[in-house]
Amino acid sequence: EDKVVQSPLSLVVHEGDTVTLNCSYEVTNFRSLLWYKQEKKAPTFLFMLTSSGIEKKSGRLSSILDKKELSSILNITATQTGDSAIYLCAQGGSEKLVFGKGTKLTVNP
Amino acid sequence: DGGITQSPKYLFRKEGQNVTLSCEQNLNHDAMYWYRQDPGQGLRLIYYSQIVNDFQKGDIAEGYSVSREKKESFPLTVTSAQKNPTAFYLCASLQQGRPFDEQYFGPGTRLTVT
Numbered sequence: 001e002d003k004v005v006q007s008p009l010s011l012v013v014h015e016g017d018t019v020t021l022n023c024s025y026e027v028t029n030f031r032s033l034l035w036y037k038q039e040k041k042a043p044t045f046l047f048m049l050t051s052s053g054i055e056k057k058s059g060r061l062s063s064i065l066d067k068k069e070l071s072s073i074l075n076i077t078a079t080q081t082g083d084s085a086i087y088l089c090a091q092g093g094s095e096k097l098v099f100g101k102g103t104k105l106t107v108n109p
Numbered sequence: 110d111g112g113i114t115q116s117p118k119y120l121f122r123k124e125g126q127n128v129t130l131s132c133e134q135n136l137n138h139d140a141m142y143w144y145r146q147d148p149g150q151g152l153r154l155i156y157y158s159q160i161v162n163d164f165q166k167g168d169i170a171e172g173y174s175v176s177r178e179k180k181e182s183f184p185l186t187v188t189s190a191q192k193n194p195t196a197f198y199l200c201a202s203l204q205q206g207r208p209f210d211e212q213y214f215g216p217g218t219r220l221t222v223t
Contacts, residue, residue: 009149034209042199042214043152088151092209095159096142096167099151 003028004091006100013079014108021074021103023089032092033065033072038102039085046074048092079107112136113215115200120220122194130185130218132200138213139205141183145169146197155198158183159205187220194222 007022025033032050036043047056049065049072056063063074076083086102113134122128132141140159144152154167158177172191177183183202187194200215 004151006151032209042217045210045212048208048210090151090209095165096154096157097152097209097212098168099144099153101149101151104149 002100003098004089004100006087006089006103008103009101010104010106012106012108015079015081017079017107018075018077019079019105021076021087021089021105022071023073023100024069024071025089025091025098027070029093030091031094034090034092034097035063035072035074036088036090037085038088043088046087076105079105081107081109083107113200113202113213115198115215115218117218118216120218122220122222124222125189126222127189128187128194128220128222130187130198130200130220132183132185132215134181134183134200134202134213134215136202136204136213137180138202139180140203141177142201142203142212143167143173143175143183143185144199144201146199152199155185187222194220196220 003026005024034048035046047063052067060077065072084107086104088102090097090099116131142157143155153169155173156175158164174186199217203212
């Protein structure tokens with residue numbers, strides 16, 4: 001059974017749309033929740049969340065953690081074609097990361 | 110510049126052959142990790158090592174072996190026992206005790222076995 005579950009698994013939108021990507025995790029050995037962007041190479045770090053309810057922002061991207069619901073969302077506003085990628089969520093424990101399967105986002109012009 | 114190198118970028122092998130993937134870091138990090146990624150999948154942990162001469166199995170260790178004889182090197186051998194070895198392999202490192210947002214990834218090796 002997957003410990004970190006992302007939804008949707010894939011998403012196709014038009015430029016300018018706003019998207020919300022979801023990630024649920026397990027409470028066991030939870031230290032942090034991380035988001036990455038991957039474009040046919042190694043993942044690029046986006047956010048790390050440890051506290052519930054505190055939004056982290058970087059330009060058009062933002063993310064928040066809900067420890068009560070054991071979940072996190074990643075929002076991308078005013079999407080651009082350059083946002084097309086796989087977005088990975090990972091639960092950080094004391095020794096290792098556990099990744100979800102990722103959401104493949106395609107932004108069409 | 111400090112970082113992680115993986116070589117080669119692309120690797121092709123015949124079925125039944127063992128193959129060793131290289132991972133070297135000059136960040137002086139204690140912990141190193143090997144991940145495997147298949148299409149439509151996230152990263153899955155194969156092995157990790159938190160200190161020289163010690164390593165632990167990850168979630169999918171069967172068919173793989175590792176060694177950690179030096180702090181800067183963590184080679185991964187894909188043995189002939191690995192049923193589906195074709196995948197993208199990523200190595201990563203982290204200073205012990207530091208949060209995972211400080212984890213560095215290597216550029217990856219794409220292994221194709223036919």
